[in-house]
Amino acid sequence: xxxxxxxxxxxxxxxxxxxxxxxxxxxxxxxxxxxxxxxxxxxxxxxxxxxxxxxxxxxxxxxxxxxxxxxxxxxxxxxxxxxxxxxxxxxxxxxxxxxxxxxxxxxxxxxxxxxxxxxxxxxxxxxxxxxxxxxxxxxxxxxxxxxxxxxxxxxxxxxxxxxxxxxx
Numbered sequence: 428x429x430x431x432x433x434x435x436x437x438x439x440x441x442x443x444x445x446x447x448x449x450x451x452x453x454x455x456x457x458x459x460x461x462x463x464x465x466x467x468x469x470x471x472x473x474x475x476x477x478x479x480x481x482x483x484x485x486x487x488x489x490x491x492x493x494x495x496x497x498x499x500x501x502x503x504x505x506x507x508x509x510x511x512x513x514x515x516x517x518x519x520x521x522x523x524x525x526x527x528x529x530x531x532x533x534x535x536x537x538x539x540x541x542x543x544x545x546x547x548x549x550x551x552x553x554x555x556x557x558x559x560x561x562x563x564x565x566x567x568x569x570x571x572x573x574x575x576x577x578x579x580x581x582x583x584x585x586x587x588x589x590x591x592x593x594x595x
Contacts, residue, residue, distance in 0.1 A: 437506050437507060437594065438464075438504065438505045438506050438507070439461050439462075439463035439464070439505060439506070439507045439508075439509065440463060440464050440465070440466055440500055440502060440504075440505040440507070440508050440509070441454050441457050441458040441461070441463045441464070441465045441466070441508075441509045441510075441511070442465075442466045442468065442498075442502070442508060442509070442510045442511070442526060443465070443466070443467055443468065443510070443511040443512075444467070444468040444470065444511070444512055444513070444520050444522040444523045444526070445467070445511075445513065446470075446474050446483070446513060446520070447513070449513065449542050449571065449574060450511050450512065450513045450541075450542045451467065452574070453511060453540060453542055453569055453574075453579065453583070454467075454509075454511045454540075456579075456583060457509055457511075457540070457583065457587065460583075460587055461509075461587070461590075463509070464500055464505075466498055466499055466500045468495055468496075468498070468522045468523065468525075468526050469495060469496035470493060470495055470496075470522040471493065471494040471495060471496060472493045472494070472522075483515050483520070483521065484515050484516035485516070486515075486521045487515035487516045487517075487518040487519070487520060487521050487524075488516045488517075488518060490518070490521075490524065491521050491524075492521065492524055492525045492528055493521050493522060493525055494525070495522050495525045495526060495529075498526070501533075502530050502533050502534055503530075503533045505535070506535050506536060506594075507535065507536045507537070507538070507564075507590070507594060508534050508535075508536070508537050508538075509537070509538045509539070509540065509590070510523065510526070510527070510537060510538075510539050510540075510555065510559070511523075511539070511540045511541065511542070512539075512540075512541050512542075512551075512555070513541070513542050513543065514541050514542065514543035514544075514548045514551055514568075517548060517550070517551060518548075518551050518554070519541070519551050519552075519554060519555055523555070524558065527555060527558040527559050528558060530559075531558060531559060531560050532560045534559050534560075534561045536561070536564055536594065537556070537559055537561045537562075537563050537564065538563050538564045538565045538566065538586070538589075538590045539552050539555045539556070539563050539565075539566045539567075540566065540567045540568070540569065540586065541566075541567075541568045541569070542568070542569050542570070542571065542574070543568060543569075543570055543571070544570065544571050545570060546568055546570045547568075548568055549566070549568070552566040552568065564589065564590050564593040564594065565586050565589035565590045565593065566586075567582050567583065567585070567586035569582055569583070
């Protein structure tokens, strides 16, 4: 992706949770392109090992809200928040659910992205909008296949173009 000069009057924050670094790698590309600050949600739950993966999926299905660390940035200080999550059992990750629940109603504008093994999780992205109490400017889902083949760039460029054209 080619970098574009950002309008300095627009403060942008990219917020992400990533258990395996896949979602974080996408967030870093977005933040770099938009010259945005980045907030990595720090989960206080140990998510290492196969049992943890199963527990995480169960937690996501049950829409549980786990403890997360105090964020570095206040989303109210930003005009646009782009939030990224891995998909767990067809839903947003529970740490992202915790972040959205905590800051519900504090987002001026939002956009969402998700990473998943197989795609087709528009319902999870829609639920993020409901939980944030904000209609997203854009959403995109990036699959692990796209990332492995270097094909996520095309999807991200389209997502970023939509975000840029929709900003107030």
